[in-house]
Amino acid sequence: MARGAGNRPTIYDVAREAGVATSTVSRALANPGRVNARTRQHIIEVAERLGYHTNPIARALPSGRTQTVALFVSDITNPHFFGIIRGAEQQTRAAGRTLILGDTEESPDLESSNVEQLTGSVDGFVIAASRMSDEEIGELAGRHRLTLISRQIEGVPSVIVDHEDGTRQIIEHLASLGHTSVAYLAGPRRSWIAAKRWQAIRATARQFGIRAARLGPFPPAVRGGAAAADAVFGHGATAAIAHNDLLAIGMLRRFADRGVQVPKDISVVGYDDIFGADFCSPPLTTLAGQFEEAGRLAVDLLLGTRGSGSARTPQVVLPSHLAIRQSTGPAPR
Amino acid sequence: MARGAGNRPTIYDVAREAGVATSTVSRALANPGRVNARTRQHIIEVAERLGYHTNPIARALPSGRTQTVALFVSDITNPHFFGIIRGAEQQTRAAGRTLILGDTEESPDLESSNVEQLTGSVDGFVIAASRMSDEEIGELAGRHRLTLISRQIEGVPSVIVDHEDGTRQIIEHLASLGHTSVAYLAGPRRSWIAAKRWQAIRATARQFGIRAARLGPFPPAVRGGAAAADAVFGHGATAAIAHNDLLAIGMLRRFADRGVQVPKDISVVGYDDIFGADFCSPPLTTLAGQFEEAGRLAVDLLLGTRGSGSARTPQVVLPSHLAIRQSTGPAPR
DNA sequence: CAATCGATAACAATCGGTTGCCAAAAGTTG
DNA sequence: CAACTTTTGGCAACCGATTGTTATCGATTG
Numbered sequence: 001m002a003r004g005a006g007n008r009p010t011i012y013d014v015a016r017e018a019g020v021a022t023s024t025v026s027r028a029l030a031n032p033g034r035v036n037a038r039t040r041q042h043i044i045e046v047a048e049r050l051g052y053h054t055n056p057i058a059r060a061l062p063s064g065r066t067q068t069v070a071l072f073v074s075d076i077t078n079p080h081f082f083g084i085i086r087g088a089e090q091q092t093r094a095a096g097r098t099l100i101l102g103d104t105e106e107s108p109d110l111e112s113s114n115v116e117q118l119t120g121s122v123d124g125f126v127i128a129a130s131r132m133s134d135e136e137i138g139e140l141a142g143r144h145r146l147t148l149i150s151r152q153i154e155g156v157p158s159v160i161v162d163h164e165d166g167t168r169q170i171i172e173h174l175a176s177l178g179h180t181s182v183a184y185l186a187g188p189r190r191s192w193i194a195a196k197r198w199q200a201i202r203a204t205a206r207q208f209g210i211r212a213a214r215l216g217p218f219p220p221a222v223r224g225g226a227a228a229a230d231a232v233f234g235h236g237a238t239a240a241i242a243h244n245d246l247l248a249i250g251m252l253r254r255f256a257d258r259g260v261q262v263p264k265d266i267s268v269v270g271y272d273d274i275f276g277a278d279f280c281s282p283p284l285t286t287l288a289g290q291f292e293e294a295g296r297l298a299v300d301l302l303l304g305t306r307g308s309g310s311a312r313t314p315q316v317v318l319p320s321h322l323a324i325r326q327s328t329g330p331a332p333r
Numbered sequence: 334m335a336r337g338a339g340n341r342p343t344i345y346d347v348a349r350e351a352g353v354a355t356s357t358v359s360r361a362l363a364n365p366g367r368v369n370a371r372t373r374q375h376i377i378e379v380a381e382r383l384g385y386h387t388n389p390i391a392r393a394l395p396s397g398r399t400q401t402v403a404l405f406v407s408d409i410t411n412p413h414f415f416g417i418i419r420g421a422e423q424q425t426r427a428a429g430r431t432l433i434l435g436d437t438e439e440s441p442d443l444e445s446s447n448v449e450q451l452t453g454s455v456d457g458f459v460i461a462a463s464r465m466s467d468e469e470i471g472e473l474a475g476r477h478r479l480t481l482i483s484r485q486i487e488g489v490p491s492v493i494v495d496h497e498d499g500t501r502q503i504i505e506h507l508a509s510l511g512h513t514s515v516a517y518l519a520g521p522r523r524s525w526i527a528a529k530r531w532q533a534i535r536a537t538a539r540q541f542g543i544r545a546a547r548l549g550p551f552p553p554a555v556r557g558g559a560a561a562a563d564a565v566f567g568h569g570a571t572a573a574i575a576h577n578d579l580l581a582i583g584m585l586r587r588f589a590d591r592g593v594q595v596p597k598d599i600s601v602v603g604y605d606d607i608f609g610a611d612f613c614s615p616p617l618t619t620l621a622g623q624f625e626e627a628g629r630l631a632v633d634l635l636l637g638t639r640g641s642g643s644a645r646t647p648q649v650v651l652p653s654h655l656a657i658r659q660s661t662g663p664a665p666r
Numbered sequence: 667c668a669a670t671c672g673a674t675a676a677c678a679a680t681c682g683g684t685t686g687c688c689a690a691a692a693g694t695t696g
Numbered sequence: 697c698a699a700c701t702t703t704t705g706g707c708a709a710c711c712g713a714t715t716g717t718t719a720t721c722g723a724t725t726g
Contacts, residue, residue, distance in 0.1 A: 011714095020675075020676085021675060022676090022712090023715075024676075031715095053453070054712085056453050057394050058394055059713055061681045062681040063681085063714075064390075066390065077415065079608060093435075099435075101433070102422070116386065118431065119341070275609060276608060279582060279585075279586060280609075343682055354706045355682090355683080355684095356683095359682095360684090364684095367703095388683070390683090394681090395710065395712095
């Protein structure tokens with residue numbers, strides 16, 4: 001049988017060297033109090049000398065706990081997720097765990113198959129911007145420890161950034177600039193948050209007496225921006241609310257190419273405040289949220305670190321605020 | 334003893350249900366040919382019906398192979414690494430493995446302690462932009478499967494993007510624009526690639542009869558740009574070569590704030606061609622490399638997928654090309 | 667001085683697969 | 697039909713740690 005790489009010393013080596021039983025070594029290392037202080041000290045010294053490290057695989061087998069958390073994002077190339085990844089990585093490490101990262105490429109099937117594949121290797125899952133249906137997620141949540149980011153479902157712990165209030169801020173901002181017709185450049189059909197954004201836009205626009213139209217969907221990436229820009233230009237709205245910053249940045253570029261001036265001819269707003277939103281041209285007005293914090297919280301919820309252990313499933317809503325930059329301005333008359 | 338989460342069916346359940354021995358189940362699932370086709374079919378059906386999935390932990394224990402690869406990056410917030418992460422994730426998944434991501438926060442100690450902690454849980458390590466010394470890396474490479482990105486050390490497999498030729502392209506470009514004095518805004522002291530870049534800049538500049546100065550080091554982040562911009566302005570060089578695009582973008586912003594015009598008053602060049610380099614203001618001239626490919630290749634090398642198994646340790650050098658945009662122009666007279 | 671009690675350490679089962687070896691069954695040949 | 701070869705399946709050990717249970721030892725106490 002192939003030996004594990006490197007022939008690292010095992011608990012048996014330590015036990016033999018220290019002249020005690022393996023169980024004593026195990027307890028000395030993990031469970032102080034069950035073993036004499038002197039013996040314990042001796043064992044620790046021997047372990048140190050031999051360069052012993054406990055084998056995480058062997059430890060995980062009986063307990064079923066791997067000290068590992070998986071994070072899935074719907075598109076690893078979207079800078080929006082960097083904050084989430086970073087926060088989750090930090091918090092996971094702070095809890096002495098390890099983070100596994102997966103890209104689900106906007107595919108609900110890849111999500112569930114990834115979960116299936118990693119079951120047993122991880123203690124729980126954080127899924128950001130899931131593309132699965134409510135039913136699928138509910139079913140998965142029943143069989144695994146699972147926390148959501150940017151998705152809210154009854155009975156499943158989640159962290160989202162306040163989209164309703166955020167969208168209100170956007171509409172209010174545009175209304176105060178005199179816009180009376182806005183277009184929402186929609187995100188993926190399966191995106192829960194895209195649906196919520198449109199709902200909020202429509203409802204708030206009505207309150208402010210603003211016409212709102214939904215165009216698209218478009219790929220939520222820079223390359224989707226050209227079609228989106230052309231669509232909104234054809235539609236005639238004076239303000240465009242892009243599903244996310246990637247799309248918005250792509251639109252800015254297209255407008256520049258076509259000689260459309262932003263914000264003189266048209267205002268553009270995005271969501272997420274990603275890296276680059278503050279130095280694109282013109283700098284983008286966008287809804288900012290604490291996504292790093294969202295990543296941290298999601299891991300906390302998953303590990304049960306946070307909260308008084310109340311019976312209710314925690315549904316955290318983080319505040320959002322509009323970062324107003326130069327891509328929005330007074331409506332053309 | 335706590336049962337593993339969910340009480341998933343084991344190979345024993347399948348064996349009992351199918352009326353065969355566990356070894357037969359194991360072989361039927363993994364080793365076709367050692368078991369009768371009919372029996373095998375039956376076992377597979379039973380496994381399917383029971384919803385059986387092999388427990389990766391249990392499988393890993395005897396073999397010592399976890400089908401898992403770890404990737405460490407020196408700063409998870411740097412978009413430069415996104416391409417690498419993405420490529421590594423893709424290739425890992427393509428090989429049926431799982432990627433573990435770690436942030437080492439520019440700290441050599443965190444690198445080695447992370448490696449130590451994950452030893453036994455992963456089959457190998459990919460370290461991008463390692464901050465460890467050659468000796469430490471060599472020592473680590475002796476005890477673990479290890480591949481480097483953006484770092485070259487005798488005897489350790491690695492993938493780098495051609496910095497010498499790339500730097501030659503930068504200097505040549507600046508020379509052709511009439512610049513006679515360039516400044517290199519240095520990256521972290523422990524960065525191998527920062528040292529290499531400066532070497533190449535100095536050597537090539539001499540060939541072209543250009544004066545070269547090294548300023549810094551500066552934090553390789555947008556926030557480092559202000560100090561870097563002021564330094565190069567004070568120095569008087571007409572062209573600035575920033576250690577990376579983050580720093581370059583930070584400089585562009587500072588120049589804009591101070592009313593220094595790029596490229597009329599000063600030219601700016603970066604390295605990496607990160608997300609945002611093409612839409613910052615002005616768009617950044619920068620050295621582009623195939624970093625996604627680098628991530629893929631590094632995983633390939635690690636897993637031994639690539640190569641004819643030659644005895645020499647593979648040291649891949651990927652080509653680079655200068656993406657010329659609007660941040661460079663003729664030298665002011 | 668003996669009985670009892672507590673602290674400490676050892677034994678052994680267990681987690682869920684994999685695999686070397688052997689035995690039984692099936693098939694082949696003289 | 698017997699002897700022999702080839703499949704095929706089962707037994708059992710093993711990976712390295714954890715943990716419930718039991719044995720042992722010394723100390724305390726009636």
